[in-house]
Amino acid sequence: MTDNPALTLYLAAPRGFCAGVDRAIKIVEMALQKWGAPVYVRHEIVHNRFVVEGLRAKGAVFVEELDECPPDRPVVFSAHGVPKSVPAEASRREMIAVDATCPLVTKVHNEAARHAEAGTQLIYIGHEGHPETIGTMGQLPPGEVLLVETVEDVARLDVRDPGRLALITQTTLSVDDTAEIAAALKARFPAIQVPAHDDICYATTNRQAAVKAMAPQIDALLVIGAPNSSNSKRLVEVGRAAGCSYSMLVQRAADIDWRALQGIRAVGVTAGASAPEVLVNEVIAAFRDRYAVTVEQVETAVEAIEFKVPRILRAPVESA
Ligand code: 10E
Ligand code: SF4
Secondary structure (H helix, E strand, C coil), X not given: CCCCCEEEEEEEECCCCCHHHHHHHHHHHHHHHHHCCCEEEECCCCCCHHHHHHHHHCCEEEECCHHHCCCCCCEEECCCCCCCHHHHHHHHCCCCEEECCCHHHHHHHHHHHHHHHCCCEEEEECCCCCHHHHHHHCCCCCCCEEEECCHHHHHHCCCCCCCCEEEEEXXXXXXXXXXXXXXXXXXXXXXXXXXXXXXXXXXXXXXXXXXXXXXXXXXXXXXXXXXXXXXXXXXXXXXXXXXXXXXXXXXXXXXXXXXXXXXXXEEEEEECCCCCHHHHHHHHHHHHHXXXXXXXXXXXXXXXXXXXXXXXXXXXXXXC
């Protein structure tokens, strides 16, 4: 028996790795097996320090730009996607390049190209400076894709032809905030073409739904994820919007502010799409050290999606 206070820990499901992250990490591991170390990776393969350090220990070298890679070593492009200029430059330098862009991000790239071919100007809802935004906007020449971050931005848009517009989005946005921006766009540009299902991916949608479902039961929400992880930060915002005012991002158990949690009886725990399950287990163990914990899973969806790795990794190594 311990004197630890009782605590219900609601564990979101789904949480943590999505199919795109799983595939991207596998790509780096398979590239290391196929070509040996070092394998260069342009940008963090996914936004998680723990994942990046694990791959670095196996021989991956993380860089921000292609010109930091020697031309005779393979390079992997991160799961967030890259502008068209990047694979073009890799091929000009005759590098082996493996694209770990999530297929659901590539789908948005393809939509952008399809609309541009039809002479349609694109409006992109996303976060300025994020690698996925840079990658998706970089599928087309400057000026072809107009960025919108907020409802207020909609009024400021200067479009070429209000009758020939299409909407695409970042995959990791808040479902509710995006719906508001899309509604403002439709109000201002009634002819705008919007995707049948928005571009926010299944993993983002499911993780946000699980947080909303647990919000009424919890006094605090901890989202395990990195400060540069867009989808993880959105989960914190969704928690707050759903009524859980203490919603915090933590990279791992050591970041938990135990003083701020004093007196709570129920905590919600989830993890962004790039946060490994070991960190979830670490957080649960840290709660067990301080509370008499009962874990309850809040399951709002079951995910069974898997993506194949690129063919180049499945083929035998070519002899020199
Ligand atoms: O910052 P993001 O949420 O875009 O990236 P992440 O690496 O934290 O999670 C994976 C999501 C990707 C690759 C974007 N669709
Ligand atoms: Fe792909 Fe969605 Fe995961 Fe991004 S969050 S890697 S789009 S599955």
